[in-house]
Amino acid sequence: MSILGITLTLGVVAALANIFGGLIVTARPWSRTFLAYFIALGSGFMLATAILEMVPQSLQLAPNMAPVLILLGYFIVHFFEHSWPAHFHFGEETHHEAFLDPSVVYPALGGLLVHTFFEGVAIASGFLISDWLGWMVFGTAIVHNIPEGFTVASIMVAARKKRHAGTWAAAALGGSRILGILVMVSIRQFVEFGLPLAAGVTIYVAASDLIPEVNKMAGMKIPITVGLGVVMVLVLRMLFT
Numbered sequence: 001m002s003i004l005g006i007t008l009t010l011g012v013v014a015a016l017a018n019i020f021g022g023l024i025v026t027a028r029p030w031s032r033t034f035l036a037y038f039i040a041l042g043s044g045f046m047l048a049t050a051i052l053e054m055v056p057q058s059l060q061l062a063p064n065m066a067p068v069l070i071l072l073g074y075f076i077v078h079f080f081e082h083s084w085p086a087h088f089h090f091g092e093e094t095h096h097e098a099f100l101d102p103s104v105v106y107p108a109l110g111g112l113l114v115h116t117f118f119e120g121v122a123i124a125s126g127f128l129i130s131d132w133l134g135w136m137v138f139g140t141a142i143v144h145n146i147p148e149g150f151t152v153a154s155i156m157v158a159a160r161k162k163r164h165a166g167t168w169a170a171a172a173l174g175g176s177r178i179l180g181i182l183v184m185v186s187i188r189q190f191v192e193f194g195l196p197l198a199a200g201v202t203i204y205v206a207a208s209d210l211i212p213e214v215n216k217m218a219g220m221k222i223p224i225t226v227g228l229g230v231v232m233v234l235v236l237r238m239l240f241t
């Protein structure tokens with residue numbers, strides 16, 4: 001299969017995970033426990049893949065530029081998710097007062113759309129380098145796409161939007177990721193820019209979106225699940241590289 005074929009197929013799979021996350025927003029309370037473990041596993045898997053695979057590969061591609069681009073990727077997501085007037089965090093939106101003005105919902109959705117666009121750039125960049133890196137980067141998406149769809153749908157609920165608005169918002173995240181894939185595949189000669197930017201974005205989502213949510217949960221099972229995400233990456237590296 002061509003790079004475009006495989007990355008678009010995986011883009012559709014990731015979009016379905018977003019939509020599934022959006023649909024279970026009303027399925028309480030089992031969905032909360034399920035999501036907590038996904039957020040924990042995702043944070044470990046994403047951070048390990050970014051630091052062990054994406055960063056070294058980026059430094060190899062562009063030794064001088066990569067560090068600055070990694071930093072830029074990190075702060076692009078920080079700006080769009082948190083610095084403009086968007087109320088946003090992973091998991092269930094319980095701060096209904098933050099959405100008394102329903103127009104704040106669009107900056108929050110916009111921030112997530114920027115994040116998913118760069119996930120598309122990341123998946124395509126990965127496959128442009130190697131199948132191994134492509135699958136690992138796809139892994140970083142799929143381990144957190146269900147909580148992501150849930151998050152955006154719960155924002156819609158908090159803003160008292162109609163129930164199907166949550167599903168549409170989750171589908172929009174999938175669409176934005178597919179757009180990121182199409183853009184990166186069509187300007188593939190710039191993969192030396194795309195991969196380090198994507199590495200910075202992945203570090204942000206893992207360490208600044210997901211880990212703070214992990215830290216709110218009590219007990220040992222959740223930190224052990226974070227460690228399991230890291231171990232998964234180490235085992236995959238032993239088996240396939």
Ligand SMILES: [Zn+2]
Pocket residue numbers: 087088089093094095098
């Ligand atoms: Zn909130």
Ligand SMILES: [Zn+2]
Pocket residue numbers: 115116119141144145148205
């Ligand atoms: Zn994401």
